[in-house]
Structure formats: C-alpha cells, structure tokens
Amino acid sequence: xxxxxxxxxxxxxxxxxxxxxxxxxxxxxxxxxxxxxxxxxxxxxxxxxxxxxxxxxxxxxxxxxxxxxxxxxxxxxxxxxxxxxxxxxxxxxxxxxxxxxxxxxxxxxxxxxxxxxxxxxxxxxx
Numbered sequence: 617x618x619x620x621x622x623x624x625x626x627x628x629x630x631x632x633x634x635x636x637x638x639x640x641x642x643x644x645x646x647x648x649x650x651x652x653x654x655x656x657x658x659x660x661x662x663x664x665x666x667x668x669x670x671x672x673x674x675x676x677x678x679x680x681x682x683x684x685x686x687x688x689x690x691x692x693x694x695x696x697x698x699x700x701x702x703x704x705x706x707x708x709x710x711x712x713x714x715x716x717x718x719x720x721x722x723x724x725x726x727x728x729x730x731x732x733x734x735x736x737x738x739x740x741x742x
Contacts, residue, residue, distance in 0.1 A: 618731035625724035671696070 671692070678688045710719060 617729055618735070622724070622728070625721065 675688060678691075679685050684686060714722075714731050
C-alpha cells in the first residue's frame with residue numbers, strides 16, 4: 617500500500633492534466649456509451665473480486681453456519697449493491713466538490729497512512 621500510495625502521488629495522471637491526441641480519442645470513445653461504462657465497471661469489479669477479501673470469507677462462514685446457500689447469496693448480493701450505491705454516491709459528491717488532483721493526492725496519502733499503520737502494527741506485535 618505504501619508503494620502504491622507513492623506511485624499514485626508521483627505518476628498517476630488526473631483528468632485535469634494534459635492528454636495526448638490518442639488519449640483524448642480513447643477517452644472520448646470510452647465515455648460514449650453506457651454499455652462501455654457498464655462493461656468496464658463489471659469487468660474490473662469481477663477481476664478485483666477474484667483476488668479475495670473478507671467478503672468471500674464471511675460468505676463462506678454464513679453458508680456453513682446457516683446452511684441456506686441461496687438465502688446467503690441473495691443477502692450478499694443485496695449487501696454488495698448497497699455498499700456500491702453508497703460508494704458511488706460519495707464519489708459523485710466528492711467529484712463535484714474536489715478536483716481530480718486533490719482526490720488523487722488525498723487517496724495517495726490515505727494509502728500511505730493505511731500501509732504505514734499496517735506495517736507498524738505488524739512490527740510492534742512481534
């Protein structure tokens with residue numbers, strides 16, 4: 617997380633920064649249709665979910681505890697939809713208030729803080 621925070625602070629471009637002609641064409645093509653946005657978000661979220669997280673562990677635990685896999689599946693889907701709705705709403709509001717550069721700096725600092733906290737807690741518990 618620390619490395620990603622440093623990388624995103626120094627190397628990631630924001631929308632406000634200058635884009636080349638090819639990047640402008642690709643950006644315009646990507647934002648043309650709702651289908652493109654939907655498929656991009658769906659594909660990226662599916663790819664990221666394959667990495668595994670606490671959600672998968674909790675889902676397995678709930679299925680083993682309650683036994684009704686379909687009910688746990690429906691509850692998990694509703695919970696993920698609700699969480700995504702909250703995240704999307706917050707992102708939409710932040711984009712109206714803050715510039716892309718400020719959001720990039722804030723997220724970089726947040727990754728640095730989380731990564732440093734994780735490293736320090738691991739080192740101090742040994």
